[in-house]
Amino acid sequence: MRLPRRSELSPQQEDFLMEAPFNEPVLCVGPPGTGKTVLALYRAAALYEQGRTPDFVMHSKLLNRYVERSVIELDMHVHTRTWHSWVYSKWSGGVGRKMPESQPWSPDFMRAIEFLSEYGCTFPGKLSWTHLIVDEGQDFPKEFYIYLTWLMSAELITKAGKRASVTVFADDNQRMEEGRNSTVNEIMTFLGLTERFEVTTNYRNTAQIARLASYFYAGMSTGMPDIPENINGPVPRLVRCQSLREEMLSVVRWLHNNDDLSAGVIVPNRRVQKRAVESLKIEADKRGLRVQMYATGVDPSGIDFYGKGVITVVCDKSCKGLEFDGVFIPQLQNYRIEGADQDFFRMKMYVMLSRARSFLQLSYAECEDDPAILRFFPPSEQGILIWPS
């Protein structure tokens, strides 16, 4: 990872990087794929440059792995943690006793504030921080923000000479657990903010991929980023193949020609996943490329998500949160819609398609007639998907 060049930033991203104050709470909101995590990393780099080593917290372990790796590549000494780890370690370091909990691994922030108001803390310096960057801010309970705001102004902290601040990145459309998360308005209220920065342009996909993905989008309109009209790439293609082997050969060929990039193969189920891996390995080995499998629940530490010349085969249910330079969605004939919720199918397609940064290919094989799901695809006249001739 490297710092961005100006022409690679959208005007909104540039506004955020150039204008967001360093010593006041800041909120940046935007739909998925608008580059919030990347902005969070650049903000960390700017703070680090100023000598304010930030703490970087997020909800998911998968994102934490990405951030950890990027922090190393940017040569920063930034503490990256999942939020549980950050909250508990700060508390035990500052207070020296167990964090009050409403249930196991659910901190009771209101009781924590009561405790601190009454008894103070042993090492206020350890309880505080310089600048906290919160990614996936919508996934944290609103009491967390009350707690942060209380600490930032608490006499016991400010007396210790610490001036803490916080930058939050969030999206209303990506809240995970009802009741255990915060809306953007709640975050603004509890951080005492009247203004926020917004990023709305798609930063992950090319315009051509974003356009096809948006065809399937079935959520709230605010949940989808704007098409990045200036970021061009090949129009996604639908390919008819004879066999899974032929489908996999096209994956290997693409990665052979782009062996400094990554490829993701998103498959409908575990059975196809196994077959795809077997088929890929034969051709990939010949060209010095690597093949790996990933599924939710599998320990991600052994998976190289960011490696060059690596093909990751993943089931559709596990692809959320992942990104690849080239994405291949084979075996479309295995997707069934009869009886299934069409909106659910559309959103699944949206999530799968939007994993692709610059190249996207859908394919089907081993069937005489076109698979039924193709009737849900944009017709050739729209020009957003190239159909087989």
Add this chain to the structure above:
Amino acid sequence: MAELISPGFDFSGSAKQRANKMAVFFLTNKRNLVAILEAGMITPSACQFRYRQDSRELVPGAIPFWKEGLPIQMLNQFRSSETDSVVIAFEMDALSVNSGNDFTIHNDKLLVVSEPVPLAKASAIYFPSAEAIEDFLARRIDGVVCDEASFVALADFPEIAEVGVPKTLVFPDCCEELEFIDKCGGSLKAVEYFSRNGIEAQSFIREFMEQCFLSADHQWKVDLEVDSNDSWIVLGDEDIALLAALLPILRRVKRDERIDPLAVLQKLEKALKSIEPAINEQVEKWITFTRKVLQGEQDVHPLGDEKKLVQRAVLLFLLRPDLDRLLNSMHSNIAAGPTVATMAAFFVGHLVGVSSMGNAQKGSAQEFNQFIDNLMSSVWNRDSINVALRAENSDVIGPAAFLEINGSPLLKMAIPMDQTMRTLSRLLGKSAIEVSYIPESRSLSGKVLLKKGRRQRFFIERIVEEPGEGGSIRIASVCKDLGSKTKLQKLTKARAIEMLKMNEFQQNCCFAYSESKESILVQTTCSAEIADPVELTKLVEHIAAVADDYEKKDPDTKKDLL
């Protein structure tokens, strides 16, 4: 108030000289400063990427400089903490270089320039406080190169009287010309970046730059200075057509745009057909192959430095339109050759332009600003373009060539090695014999390790001068230096006859006199197309051993040698 004039200002000399050294000030803001540092120049507002309103509004888009202070309205802006104002200071005479003193407005308070002003000539950049400098530096974006030493915290400026400016001023649009210069600069910087990464393969640069100017909308009279070194690549008609088609396509790509390689290929095919409707079968095949490679329907073959270099470079560029990806391509499945990769880098530079490049490509602020200054001097407002290569051999930089446009040095390059010598150098390298290339004589020179640890120098030169490969070479080693007059006198007729006699006993070599080296040599000749590294190494070692043997013994005891 802090000292306004930087210590470097000289107030000696005549009144006119002093006037030329007068400080002039341009008021802008932090956001525009980012663009100015990124481009290495202040441009009229219409040509600046993501322009934010500043003092240029007062003089419809041109660049206003106030003399020795700022009017009250500007001062208030600078003093206000909300405006993020910044002042860039120049010496008066620094502004006259490109404009030739032909300023739009020039009175005792104000100077208005309607052309770009290179930043290399700025004397300081003033911020209202040290905190503002610190904040600006922390937010630096890649490619925004600055010399922190030129940033000065200054609380205030002297107030000068307001100056009325006519609202009806109209300036010529120079954006197209600036964009062209930006793209050309990008190509040169990209090639230089490769050179800084140890890839010295720029032998195409003069021809490519010529095509750059010839393919521009602006009608220049382009003049290419040719020298006798046949190692510089000469383009064929097919290559020229390809460049003439591709470069304008790349120039039309906007700064914040990313290309679809397949769409570029399609445009390229169309442009080639507009140049020559019946494009030849080979080019047609190449386009089909490239399309299949881009779509992942066919494996790309290794793109080494052979056959159709320009076509290979275009394919490589379409596959990896990014400088760092191109650098990596040399060690990937593609195994790009250095020349193919550097040509592809030229295209990437043309695509992104110099101002959009990152710090790694731009180098230090001083280097970058000087480059922009030279680039502007070479092209801005010129009707004719002279592209030339000047060789230079200094103790500091060694043999090098400079690409000059209208006399401005823009790119330092290693002198390309003669093809035959490159092959021989590679063959000897396989036996761990290191040689260096001497461009003036187009020969190789090296040392070989003999038995008992002695080292003997040898050289390889062409005998028959033929372009490209072929002909014969001489492998030789000096065994007696006759460089001084006294030594030369020692080569008596008797000694010369003795040496000729010694030749009777030599196998595979002979003693000879070299007039140019004023030496007696041990030498052999062979075909320049020798391809066996073992055979070549044996020859070199044999020559060196015989020369060393002669050298270490007293030449008067010639019986030992006989």
